Structures are given as C-alpha cells and as structure tokens.
Amino acid sequence: MTETALFIQYLLSGLYITGKYALPAIGLTLIFGVMGIADFAQGALYMLGALFTFYIATRFQVNYFLALLIATLLLVLIGILNNSIIYKRLRGFEINTLIAALGILLVIENIVVAIFGGKYLTVPSPFGETKFEPLPRVIITAQELLIVFASFSLIFLVWVFLNKTKTGKALRAMSQDRDAATLMGINIDRISSVTFGIAAGLAGIDGALVAPTQVILPQMGAMVILKAFVITVVGGMGSIWGAVGGAFIIGYTEIFTVAYLSPAYSSFIAFAILIVVLLVKPEGIWGDRT
Amino acid sequence: MKRWILIALAVAFSLFLPFIFKDDYYRYLFVMMGINIILVSSLDILVGYTGSISMAHAAFWGVGAYGSALLAIHYHVGLIGGLFVSIFVSMIFGILIGYPSLRLKGHYFVIVTFIFGIIIEILLRNLVQITRGPMGLPGIPPARLEIPGLLKIVFSSTLSYYYLVLVFVFIILILKVRLIHSKMGRALISIREDEILAESVGVNTAFYKVLTFAISSSFAGIAGTLYSHFISFIGPETFSFFKSFELFVMNLVGGKATLVGPILGSCALILLEEWAKIFSPAIARVVYGIILILFIIYMPLGIAGLISKLKTKVMGKRGHEIT
Numbered sequence: 001m002t003e004t005a006l007f008i009q010y011l012l013s014g015l016y017i018t019g020k021y022a023l024p025a026i027g028l029t030l031i032f033g034v035m036g037i038a039d040f041a042q043g044a045l046y047m048l049g050a051l052f053t054f055y056i057a058t059r060f061q062v063n064y065f066l067a068l069l070i071a072t073l074l075l076v077l078i079g080i081l082n083n084s085i086i087y088k089r090l091r092g093f094e095i096n097t098l099i100a101a102l103g104i105l106l107v108i109e110n111i112v113v114a115i116f117g118g119k120y121l122t123v124p125s126p127f128g129e130t131k132f133e134p135l136p137r138v139i140i141t142a143q144e145l146l147i148v149f150a151s152f153s154l155i156f157l158v159w160v161f162l163n164k165t166k167t168g169k170a171l172r173a174m175s176q177d178r179d180a181a182t183l184m185g186i187n188i189d190r191i192s193s194v195t196f197g198i199a200a201g202l203a204g205i206d207g208a209l210v211a212p213t214q215v216i217l218p219q220m221g222a223m224v225i226l227k228a229f230v231i232t233v234v235g236g237m238g239s240i241w242g243a244v245g246g247a248f249i250i251g252y253t254e255i256f257t258v259a260y261l262s263p264a265y266s267s268f269i270a271f272a273i274l275i276v277v278l279l280v281k282p283e284g285i286w287g288d289r290t
Numbered sequence: 291m292k293r294w295i296l297i298a299l300a301v302a303f304s305l306f307l308p309f310i311f312k313d314d315y316y317r318y319l320f321v322m323m324g325i326n327i328i329l330v331s332s333l334d335i336l337v338g339y340t341g342s343i344s345m346a347h348a349a350f351w352g353v354g355a356y357g358s359a360l361l362a363i364h365y366h367v368g369l370i371g372g373l374f375v376s377i378f379v380s381m382i383f384g385i386l387i388g389y390p391s392l393r394l395k396g397h398y399f400v401i402v403t404f405i406f407g408i409i410i411e412i413l414l415r416n417l418v419q420i421t422r423g424p425m426g427l428p429g430i431p432p433a434r435l436e437i438p439g440l441l442k443i444v445f446s447s448t449l450s451y452y453y454l455v456l457v458f459v460f461i462i463l464i465l466k467v468r469l470i471h472s473k474m475g476r477a478l479i480s481i482r483e484d485e486i487l488a489e490s491v492g493v494n495t496a497f498y499k500v501l502t503f504a505i506s507s508s509f510a511g512i513a514g515t516l517y518s519h520f521i522s523f524i525g526p527e528t529f530s531f532f533k534s535f536e537l538f539v540m541n542l543v544g545g546k547a548t549l550v551g552p553i554l555g556s557c558a559l560i561l562l563e564e565w566a567k568i569f570s571p572a573i574a575r576v577v578y579g580i581i582l583i584l585f586i587i588y589m590p591l592g593i594a595g596l597i598s599k600l601k602t603k604v605m606g607k608r609g610h611e612i613t
Contacts, residue, residue: 102535106578106579110579226408
C-alpha cells in the first residue's frame with residue numbers, strides 16, 4: 001500500500017517538476033526557432049526572477065504576488081536589453097552567440113555571487129505551509145499546486161498568442177523561414193524583441209514561482225537551463241509541444257531516478273537520453289525540421 | 291630569416307624567464323601558463339583549424355590527470371608510464387566524443403561536447419571508490435623520469451618542473467606546426483571552410499574529424515599528467531565545465547588558428563585571473579565574462595588577429611600570412 005502511495009506521490013511531484021522545466025524550455029525553443037540562438041543566458045534570468053522576487057518581497061515588504069509581477073516585468077526588460085545590446089551585434093554568427101550567451105550567464109551569476117554569495121535566501125510561500133492530501137499519504141503543497149496551474153496556463157497563453165494573434169503568427173513565420181518572412185515585411189528587430197521578452201518573462205516568472213520551494217542560490221539557473229536545453233533538444237528545437245513533451249520526459253525521468261536510483265545520477269540519465277535522441281533522431285522526438 | 295630570429299629570441303627568453311623572476315610564486319605561474327599553452331594549443335587544432343567547437347577539453351585533461359595520478363599513487367608509475375596511460379585514456383575519450391560529431395552540426399554538436407564534459411565531471415565526483423569523489427586525490431608524487439641503469443630525475447622543485455613543462459610546450463608546438471602544414475592540416479582547414487565541398491573533392495572528412503579529436507585530446511592528456519604531478523592534489527572541480535569554457539576564451543582572446551594566439555591568450559588570461567583574484571574569485575569570473583563578450587563582439591580574431599592587422603597596415607599587403 002505504501003508502495004502505491006509513494007508511486008502516486010512521484011507521479012504528482014513529476015507534474016510540478018514538468019511545469020517548472022517547461023517554461024524556460026519554451027523560452028529557449030522560441031528563441032532558437034526565431035533567432036537561431038541557443039540562449040543559455042535564460043538560466044541567469046530564471047535565477048534573477050527568484051532573486052528579484054526575494055529582494056522585492058523582503059526589502060519592501062510587499063505581497064508575494066506583487067513582487068512576482070514586478071520581478072517578471074523587470075526580467076522582460078532585461079531580456080529585451082540583452083538582445084538589443086549583445087545578440088543583435090552578433091546576428092549571422094550563430095556559434096558566437098552561444099559563446100556570448102554563456103558569457104552573460106557567467107557574468108550575471110558571479111555578480112550575484114559577489115553581492116549575495118553565502119547568504120541564506122528564502123522567500124516564504126504566500127500560502128504558508130498549506131498542504132493538500134488528495135489521497136492518503138499523497139501530499140502536494142499549495143505552492144507546488146500553484147506552479148502546476150500557473151505554468152500550464154502560461155503554456156496555454158503562449159499557444160494562444162502564437163496561433164491567434166498577428167504578432168504571434170509573424171513570430172511563427174519568422175521561425176519557419178527568416179528570409180521569406182523578412183521579405184514579406186515582417187520587422188525582424190521587433191519580432192526578436194517580442195521573442196526575447198516572452199522568453200525572459202517565462203524564465204523570470206518560473207524562477208519567481210519556484211523561489212518559495214527552495215533556497216535561492218546563484219548557481220540555480222545553470223542547472224535548470226541545462227535541463228531545459230536537454231528538454232528542447234529531446235522534444236525538437238523550435239517546437240512548443242516538443243518542449244512540453246520533452247519536459248514531461250525529462251521531469252519524470254528525474255523524479256524516478258531520484259526515487260529509485262540515486263540523486264547523483266539524475267542529470268546523468270537525462271544526458272544519456274539526450275545523446276540517444278541526438279544519435280537516433282537528431283531533430284528531436286516531435287521535431288519535423290532538420 | 292626574420293622568422294627564425296624571432297623564434298630563437300622567444301626560445302632564449304623562455305629559457306631565462308625563471309631567472310628574471312626568481313620568486314617561487316612567479317615560477318608557479320609560469321608552469322601553469324605552460325600547461326595552459328599545451329591545452330589551448332591542442333584545443334586550437336579542433337576549434338581554430340577544424341571548426342569543431344569543443345566544450346569538453348577540460349574533461350580530456352581531467353581524464354588524463356586522474357589516469358596518471360592514480361597510477362602514480364597506487365603503482366608508483368613514473369613520468370613516461372603515466373604519459374603513455376594518459377595519452378591513451380584521453381585519446382579513447384576523444385574518439386568517443388569525436389564519433390558523434392560526424393552526425394551533429396552547429397549548436398547540437400557544441401551542446402553534446404558541453405554535456406559530455408559535464409558527464410565526465412559527474413563521474414569524477416560520484417565514482418567515489420576510484421576517484422575519492424569531491425574529496426579529490428591528495429599526495430600525488432612529483433614526476434619521476436627513470437631509465438634503469440641510465441638516469442633518474444625527480445622533478446620536485448618548481449624550477450626543474452618549469453623546464454620539464456617547457457620541453458613539452460616546445461614538443462606540442464612543433465607537432466602542431468608540422469600537423470597544420472601537412473596534408474592533414476590542409477584537409478582540416480578545408481573542412482572548416484566548407485565541409486561538403488571538402489568531401490566532394492575527396493577529403494575523408496569523417497576520418498579526419500575523429501583523428502583530430504584523438505590528437506587534440508591526447509595532447510590534453512599530456513597536460514593532465516604534467517598538471518597532476520605538479521599540483522600533487524587533484525579534485526573534480528578543476529576539470530569542470532568552467533575550465534573548458536576558460537580554455538575556449540583563452541583561444542578566442544589570443545586568436546584562433548594561429549601559433550602565437552594560444553600562447554598569448556593563456557598567458558594574458560592567467561595573469562588577468564591572478565590579478566582579479568585579489569578581489570574575489572567571483573569578480574574574476576565577472577571580468578572573464580565581460581572580456582569574452584567584448585572580444586566576441588569587437589575582436590573575434592583575437593590579439594593575434596589584431597597584430598597581423600597592424601602588420602598589414604604598417605608593411606602593406608606583404609605582411610599577410612597564411613593561417
């Protein structure tokens with residue numbers, strides 16, 4: 001009986017891990033689709049989302065949700081600046097953008113280490129210690145539930161934006177064929193700003209949502225963005241549903257590796273899946289373009 | 291002729307360097323520069339000449355370092371035995387990563403090398419029975435060169451180690467020049483410039499790409515042996531992804547696909563890192579990142595590129611060199 005309860009518990013926690021990884025993965029996949037940039041700097045933005053929420057909530061004593069909103073808006077701004085200051089100058093040199101992205105990650109991460117390094121940073125959850133027990137001995141905290149709901153509604157919103165709005169359609173056109181889209185009069189600068197804004201917003205809000213469930217560390221972004229990367233490649237670069245599907249695969253792999261094998265090997269197994277996918281179907285499980 | 295004078299001057303300078311700076315701290319820095327020159331020069335064969343961006347070079351270095359360190363600790367193997375093992379082990383790992391490179395292009399390839407480097411670090415950290423995990427391997431004996439009945443040298447002082455590393459730096463640089471100016475070197479450059487075209491004129495691109503990985507990683511293995519005996523303690527964090535990244539930055543800042551670039555880049559960035567450490571390691575990394583971003587935007591050809599640009603300006607088109 002406890003075995004089954006434990007198993008259901010893992011299934012439930014997997015959902016929350018999936019939501020947590022899906023948002024930055026979607027951001028990455030959008031940026032890669034539209035701009036051809038493997039933007040590892042999104043990891044830094046995720047970490048900043050958590051950090052800003054912490055700072056605004058504790059320093060100015062504001063409500064968690066307001067802090068989350070302000071942090072997300074700030075990150076949208078940072079994401080757009082990032083693009084217009086650095087990536088714009090490197091357009092056309094795709095590998096150089098990857099190196100620059102790693103540089104940005106390094107710089108932001110270590111600025112945070114220099115300012116907040118060694119401090120124990122936590123944000124209390126707005127729900128306190130509220131827990132739900134849908135089945136006997138199966139527990140999910142209110143914050144985890146919030147992450148699940150918020151991330152899946154955001155995924156839905158992004159999907160609506162991409163399919164039902166004019167800007168969204170322009171964005172998809174850009175990701176299908178950049179040159180043809182530019183010839184049709186789509187402004188590449190505007191679309192790239194929108195893309196970076198959305199991606200940074202998703203990464204930032206994800207960090208803000210996750211902040212109450214863990215200690216905020218400067219290094220937290222690097223590992224998440226690496227996972228998000230594995231997810232996008234496994235699912236298929238440039239495809240939203242690929243990112244969500246990949247997040248399910250990698251999220252559940254992680255949960256079950258930690259549960260039944262050893263936490264030390266959770267990233268190891270995820271990377272093994274990635275390498276197998278790359279060798280067997282390099283365009284990703286749900287990717288159709290080469 | 292002028293070229294030979296310059297080379298002779300550089301060799302003489304490197305021979306007398308530890309007597310100009312007599313402090314042991316400076317000599318330690320020179321040894322570290324030498325080891326990094328070997329690493330960056332070998333990385334340059336991959337990144338600069340073949341155009342395969344590898345972010346796993348520190349992993350090859352680490353595998354070589356652990357290989358020869360374990361042999362030296364448990365079986366008292368000397369320098370030559372250690373070198374053989376580290377070259378062999380690193381080469382095997384190089385082929386393991388070189389093989390998937392045949393199927394992957396661009397970002398995908400960079401990411402796989404990147405992840406491969408992280409996997410190696412995870413293994414070094416978690417195979418506690420062999421590597422002692424995060425505690426690292428202490429007590430690696432100094433390098434011992436022994437030919438029975440002929441000679442026995444123990445490189446225990448920093449000065450003697452400087453010359454040992456210097457010999458290997460010269461060997462690697464000469465091998466690199468020979469390689470680049472051979473048939474293989476021209477094949478590599480053709481792969482970098484246009485892989486499909488290279489293949490269509492009969493260059494066996496698959497063979498050369500894997501071979502480059504094998505050569506480059508075995509050089510990194512040599513650097514691993516030299517490093518582990520010198521520092522006498524190795525831990526997994528030295529061979530992390532950050533180090534691979536650092537090597538890449540050294541190559542970029544110095545200048546890709548040149549002989550002097552990796553030398554300039556390693557020396558400049560080691561000095562910079564030492565200087566920035568006065569503040570804190572975090573600040574050092576911030577400075578590193580900013581320099582990288584500035585270089586990639588404004589000077590993608592590095593210091594060597596700047597020098598040859600100035601040379602063409604001063605001397606006209608004659609200063610143009612083949613890279």
